[in-house]
Amino acid sequence: MSDAILQFAHELMSSWWIYLALWGFAALDGFFPAVPSETLVVTAGVFAASGEPNLYAVIVVAALGAFLGDHVSYLLGRGAGGRLLDRMRPGTKRHAAVLWARQALAERGGLVLVVARYVPGGRTAVTLTMGSVRYPLRKFSAFAALAAVSWGIYCSLVGYIGGKAFEDNPLKGVVLGIGLALAVTLIVEVVRHRLKKRRQGQVEVELVEAGRR
Numbered sequence: 009m010s011d012a013i014l015q016f017a018h019e020l021m022s023s024w025w026i027y028l029a030l031w032g033f034a035a036l037d038g039f040f041p042a043v044p045s046e047t048l049v050v051t052a053g054v055f056a057a058s059g060e061p062n063l064y065a066v067i068v069v070a071a072l073g074a075f076l077g078d079h080v081s082y083l084l085g086r087g088a089g090g091r092l093l094d095r096m097r098p099g100t101k102r103h104a105a106v107l108w109a110r111q112a113l114a115e116r117g118g119l120v121l122v123v124a125r126y127v128p129g130g131r132t133a134v135t136l137t138m139g140s141v142r143y144p145l146r147k148f149s150a151f152a153a154l155a156a157v158s159w160g161i162y163c164s165l166v167g168y169i170g171g172k173a174f175e176d177n178p179l180k181g182v183v184l185g186i187g188l189a190l191a192v193t194l195i196v197e198v199v200r201h202r203l204k205k206r207r208q209g210q211v212e213v214e215l216v217e218a219g220r221r
Contacts, residue, residue, distance in 0.1 A: 031069045034069075078148075113137055169185065170186075
């Protein structure tokens with residue numbers, strides 16, 4: 009069974025269709041987060057360790073797709089004028105992601121788009137928010153390009169490392185690559201959560217000190 013899966017995966021990864029799939033998945037993931045684009049790019053990176061597909065082509069195609077997807081999401085947010093975000097029910101994960109995106113955008117500006125790549129649900133929330141607040145398109149495109157290229161390189165190389173570690177068994181390489189990607193996401197989430205708690209603690213201290221004056 010595993011041999012048949014491996015053979016099918018090799019045939020898929022050696023076909024030119026894989027580049028179209030990478031581009032399409034990366035683009036759709038920008039405004040439809042249910043699409044597992046990161047998993048596909050990591051998997052392509054794993055097989056690139058054995059020669060097919062081409063690692064540099066994987067990076068370029070994934071980055072181009074992500075860049076396009078970010079702009080589609082931005083235009084959706086701009087067209088809705090914030091109404092789409094305001095309709096999200098309080099208490100849901102999507103609503104929480106939007107609140108985080110608005111706060112992070114106010115604190116860090118366009119650079120938050122790069123960070124959002126590694127926050128679950130963050131990418132779409134940030135691009136929609138940046139569109140809804142009419143963030144300058146030229147600046148948005150610059151940060152979107154930086155985010156897309158860094159994401160393409162990161163996912164491809166994570167997969168490539170897994171593929172090199174298990175050249176004789178690419179399926180194990182895929183598991184390792186996806187595991188590394190999840191570990192990075194988890195680390196980002198833990199750091200973000202601790203920074204948030206620290207900021208909240210500082211605000212509470214300031215409020216107490218202000219009340220004593």
